[in-house]
Amino acid sequence: MAQWHGISRRKPSGGRKVRARGKRSTEISTEKQLALIGESKKKIYRRTGGNTLVRVLAADKVSINDPKTGKTTLGTIENVIENESDPNYVRRNVLVKGAIIETNKGRVKITSRPGKDGVINGVLIE
Numbered sequence: 001m002a003q004w005h006g007i008s009r010r011k012p013s014g015g016r017k018v019r020a021r022g023k024r025s026t027e028i029s030t031e032k033q034l035a036l037i038g039e040s041k042k043k044i045y046r047r048t049g050g051n052t053l054v055r056v057l058a059a060d061k062v063s064i065n066d067p068k069t070g071k072t073t074l075g076t077i078e079n080v081i082e083n084e085s086d087p088n089y090v091r092r093n094v095l096v097k098g099a100i101i102e103t104n105k106g107r108v109k110i111t112s113r114p115g116k117d118g119v120i121n122g123v124l125i126e
Contacts, residue, residue, distance in 0.1 A: 067123060081107065082100040
């Protein structure tokens, strides 16, 4: 469900303010779309000014950068191990920036923002 980010129609005292204008479509935020583990699926949004935003809805692959060798390889996501932003995301296998995931190459920390960048990149930590 979309949320409205406009000014409240109520005063701090609880009294009603009569606004000079109504709601605008630019004041409505986008719905929450969390990236999950699964078959690759993306969604494209149109932003203000005709710009596009690609969101990852589900992914099973990650680009893994090895800091020791400097090489980047493609790995398969198996599970979410740890997430400092929200422990509930670990149970739900939600992929966000900063989450530590288990892959076939080892443990990886996600460095990209799947909801904004449209890709999942990570750095090998083991």
